[in-house]
Structure formats: C-alpha cells, structure tokens
Amino acid sequence: MIRVLRKDRGFVAGAVVAGLMVLVAITAPLLAALAGQDYTTYHDTLLDSARGGVPSGPLGGISGEHWLGVEPGTGRDLFARLVYGAQVSVGVALAATALEVLLGITFGVAAGLGGRWLDAGLSRVIDLVLAVPILVLAVSLLAIVPQDWPRPLLLATVIALLGWGGTARISRGETLTLRTRDYVAAAQVSGASWWRVARREILPGLTAPILTYAALLIPYNMIVEAGLSFLGVGVRPPTPSWGQMLSSATTWFRADPLYVFLPGALLFLTLLSFVLVANGLRRALDPRQTEVPR
C-alpha cells in the first residue's frame, strides 16, 4: 500500500503540505517567538490613520520586523496571527474528525452487531443525525452556549456531534457485511463475547473504509470551522482563526487585498492538501468507494 501511495504524486505533495501545516500548528508559539512577535499586541504606529487604518508602507506593511505585514485597523502582526490561526483550523478539524470516527464506529458497530430492535432504533438515530442541517444548528448551538466555555474544544465537539452520521452509516453497513463472513461466525460459535467479536473481528475490517472517509472529513470539518468562525460564532477574539480573519477582511479587501489573500491562500492550500491525501488514500485502499461527505 505504501508503495502505491509513494508513486501517487498528488498524495505525496498533499501529505507534505498537510504535514507542514500540522507542524506549523504545533510549533506556532515557537514560530511566533522566532519572529519576535505575538498575536495580541497592537501596533498603531504602523497604521496610516489618514487612510482609515490601513497599514502604511507597501504590501500591507511588510518589513523585516513584521514578515507578512500587520493587520489593518489594529496593527497586530499578521505572521503570528496566521500561524496561531493554523492551530485553530487544523486542531479543530482533526479533533472533530477523531470524535466523529469514535462516535460513528461505536454507534455503527453496535447497530450492525445488535439485534433487530437495537439496529432499528440506532438506525433511526443515525438517520436523524444525517438529516440535521449542520451549519445552521452549529451556529444556533454555539450562540446559546455560555461565552466562557473553552471555545476550540466546543467547536470540535459541536461539529462532531452534528457530523458523525456518515461514519456511523458506513460502519453499520460494513459490519452487516462482515458479520456474515465465516471467520466472524466461527468466533461467535466458539463463544467469543460480542465485545471481543467487535474488537478483534469487525474493527480490523472497518479500517480501510473508515480511514478513507475520515480523510475526507478532515477538510470538510475545516471548511465548517472556517465558516463558523467567519460567521462570528467560532473562537473568541483575540484568538485568531483563518475564517475569522477572512470575515474581517470583507471590510478591508478594497484597501488591503493582501489581507484577504494571505489567510485565504493558507486555508485553500491546507484544504487542498488534505483533499489530495484523502484522494490518494481512497485510490490506494478502496478503488470502489466513491462516496464523499457533502
């Protein structure tokens, strides 16, 4: 499998960029310290007050001190804000996906292995989750939750709670096929508990389909997080996130186009790299499966 993946140029490029973004997210405090900047300090002196607070100097105020310029209106260092923004985007997307996989496998396998009534009941729950309009409900939920709860964790939880339907449906379907296999029947006949059957016989068979699906869920969840931050229900300021930066860029994009371009390009690049990874995984693991989270 690894040999197949290595030959896949799209996968390799995607994996490198995606890995780099994860690295940036982890080392964000280090990178900011390296640049000698933080994401909260205002630099009013670098702004052109005559032009409404646009950074003075060419290209959004890029200088040796501020590698990517400063934020219009506040003068906060853009490089520091962008690398810390990676933390939110990548972190929330990965955490939400992990939670979705956990929930989906638990419910899916339980439905697939359980009796008729358990399956019928859980299937209805899964249908309900799939019918929920994720963005609308997430906006509403995030709006009513007390403001002092830890925001990134909350974002990941809300996204996961609304989005585990797909993994559950796939897990259930695969479990239903796997349980008819002889080796599963053999384990059951020899007296293995259902927990053991689920763990030792079913779970390994789920790896490939769940992995390919989860890989596509990561960029999807990243889009949702960016959207929620764009709408102002994501992380609280001053914590930066790419979606939130793009949202504030809507008021500045005429005067300072670079302020749109930087977070936009980073977000697009990260998303694209994760999509490429997911595509490569799908081709290598399961050529039949074409389902894509929508």
Place this chain on the structure above:
Amino acid sequence: MTGYLIRRIGGALLVLFFLTTLVYGLFYLAPSDPAILTCGKGCTPERLADVRAAMGVDDPIPVQYWHFLEGLVAGRDYPAGPDVRHCPAPCLGYSFETDQPVTTLLLDRIPVSFALALGAEVLSLVFGIGAGMLAGLRRFRILDRVVNALILAGYAVPVFLVGLLLLLLFCVHLQWLPFPTYVPLTTDPLLWAQNLLLPWVSLAIIQAAVYARLTRSGIQETLAEDHIRTARAYGIPERRILWRRALRGALLPLVTLTAIDIAGIMTGAVLTETMFGLPGVGQLLVGAVRQIDLPVVVGVTLLTGLIIVVANAAADLLYAAVDPRVQLR
C-alpha cells in the same frame, strides 16, 4: 404506491417530530436562561418579566413543550403585559425583539433563499454536466486535466472565499459589476438578477464540481457497458449514442440529487447570504444570533429541518419516477 407514499410521509413526519423535540429540548434546556435569550439585546426588566409570563417559563418543561406543539398546529396567544400578541398557526414562536411572529419573519425571507438556491443549482447543473461530459469522453487531454483540477479545487474551497475573490475581481479590479445590494424581483427583474449573479456563481463553482465528478464517472461507466457496444456494432452514429444513451445513464443519479442539493444550498446559504448581504433565511439566523433572539433561532433551525426532510422524500419519489427499475414498496 399509495401504501408507500403514506409510509414515506409518515416516516418523514416522525423524523420531523423528533427533530422538533430535539431542537426544542436543546435550546430550552440549554445552560443559559431561555427567557433572557428570548428577550433579546434591547432587554429591559419589564420586558423580561413580560417574556417570562408569555413563555410560561415557570410551567414544567413538558407543559411548555405541549404549548409549543399546540401553537404549531393551532396558533397561540402570548399574553405579554397589557396587550396580547397573537401568533397564528403554524406558530413557531414569537420574536419579542422584533415584535413579530417568527413565521412571518421566515415567510418574508424564504423567497430570497429559494431564489438563491434555485439559480445556483441551475448554473451548477449546466456547468457541472458540461464539464463532466467533456472530461468523461477523454477526447481532449488538456481539458480533462483542467476539469479534474477544478473538481478537486471545488472540494477544497469554502464558499465565502470564492465570494470574496469574485468580489475582488469583478467589483474592484475589473469593475464590471457594482457591489451587490439586494433588489426584489418585483422591483426590477434585471437588477435582481445582476445582483444575484455573484452569489449564484460562487455557490455554483463548488456545487458544479460535485456534478462534474458524477457525470464524468457516470459517462465512463455507461460507455463501457454492453448495450453501448451493441449500439456501436449496429452502426448507430457516435453522436447519437452519446446523447441518447450514455448521457441518459449518466444523468439518472443527478436527478435525485437536485432536490436534496437545493435543500442543501438553502440551508448552507448562511455563509453566502452573510457574505453578499442578501436578506434570506440565513441572514435572519445570523442577525438573530447577534441580537440574542432565541425564538427566531429555533424557528430557522426547524424550517431548515423541514426543508431537508421534504427534499429527501421528494428525492425518493423522483428516483422512482425516472428509473423504472426502482420499485417503491
């Protein structure tokens, strides 16, 4: 068929009921005080007392929920202070912040969201099927690559980023279009379309990627089937094979998707509407979130749930209508 219809509608109603219960439970049992959330941003102590009385927050939760359901079917009155606010059926609640029934607010906004979703869907079908066909035929190598790259990019870009870039390109740099400001269709159809053009295109770019991918694989699969080989052996012109046979097989799955996708775009339009300042349901939601207007938030959530449930049912029926192999039981 009739039996199936009854069961399908029954099932849809059941899902809707559970969704209502879930949403109601989530919002009114939330860790924050629902009366304060309902009272809104301009809340005064007097209004808060009115709201408490009108909502009956001192009643047990099941009683409150019962009143809510009753309002949905028969309408209800909110005795707030000296005067009574009437909320006709289907009453989704009363927005004390704007002093209007939620249903009225929603009905004002639905046409905008629907026009947005419908236009975007038509555009994406046209572009998606066209691009998918070109890529599926494998006639032009470079074109295939471009389409494939676009399909990939369509998955990797949030709609508000596309919107921002389009604004930057067409309104600032080229100055071909003025900045979109919503004009009602009845006022000036031409201006209406002009202002919706950019929102339509930004949604369509992403949606078209899905259709292009489906059409591409559909055409490739159909062209490999036996009946195509037979048709070729009979000497039927290639163009006719393509249009009458291959395309038909490839487009079948798209038909069922359209209903679901229109619903999906409508519910996902929160971002597009906020981005372009369109007075649709999504913008209503974001506004309500900012104004802390809980009844509107609940109303929008339920409406989108309804739209999705209806669209799913419609998709099933459409599927049976276009594909004779599907039997509804």
